[in-house]
Amino acid sequence: MISIITESRICGIENAAGDQLVAKAAGKPARQSTGYTAFMPDPLPPNIQWTETLVRCLSDADRLVGQLAGQGSQLPNPHVLIRPFIRREAVLSSKIEGTQATLGELLAAEAGVVVERSPDDLREVGNYVTALEFGVERLARLPLSIRLVRELHEKLMTGVRGGHATPGEFRRTQNWIGPAGCTLANATYVPPPADRLMECLGDWEKALRDTRLPVLVQAALLHYQFEAIHPFIDGNGRVGRLLITLLLVERTVLPTPLLYLSAFFEATRDEYYRRLLAVSRESAWSAWLEYFLNGAARQAEDALSRAARINQLLARWRRAVAGRGTKNALLLVGAVAENPYVTIRGAADKLGVAFTTAQRAIDALRREKILTDVSRTKRERVFCAMGILDILEEPAKLVPG
8 A cells, every 4th residue: 555645745856757866865766666766865964064154053052952951950840841841842743734723722621621622633732742751751761762763653643533644653655745636656755665664764773873963963964864764654743853852851951851843843834844855855954954953042042931931920929829828829820830721620639629629729819810710601610820821822933032
């Protein structure tokens, strides 16, 4: 069986009969017996031209990611921020692939609120959260590897719509990428054939073990290569973006997973695909690295800003509640930092108190204008810490601050 994959739009070769790879392409054509030509990416690392601009981009990214690492280790409760940041990443990475669920909808659903979004969309985003949290925990026992890639894919794709994802299994058939309705004969890009897939993944894993390059540069190279190999029937883009974060955690570049690039990729989606295409066709590695490193710098800066503002908000709320509220109200401030949506029953379960006690804690936060009643019906009372949600839902920052 041959499958059409439209999830990602990276391109490498024109596959119409008689077309040839350009001389500077980052790989070689692999003509198949049935007449089509697949793309075999060259092993990493490529020959990188260290221009003044590229060196400056790397310096900027290293500096800001280093600041994020330093601030992350000093945050009073970094685990409190990890949870909403992971969910923001899940929503934006899934949005690149067409999923429409919003961060507010995901957080509300996790708080037990009934939302109107498709359950399939919510499941796909929820699976991304599960896969990322699983990956961070798994790194304590298993290094980044082909094996872990398969485990991540299984978590990501189990129970999703379509039924063709084969969770945790590398593809055994040829896939291709292109506009809806295209065929293998006129696809925009054809990844390596299935019988050479493990060869390509072996080269990718070997490059993963090579620590001679700066980690951010290595992350950029590995991300391109993974998307070019396209080892799964579906889910390649999301797994590839998961691996960026996990690499930074494994190499202890960051103490906690606070840096995510999906927001930058989603906000610059056309450029994201264009840069990947240029690598495949023209070996435009320097341009791709400049783009990737700029994304890392901007997202590190963005994460620093969001984390600082959320912590300032929480400190102000704790001072207000400590003067007038109860111990349970103070604990509830910490709970809404993890998820700004809360119901009375959810607060009771979270705090381990009676329903009426939880209601009094919510009332205390409402008096301080920390929580807002966003209920749609009187039967389902839902409250939200809009100050935190507003910070989390701000658009990605694309220019230096």
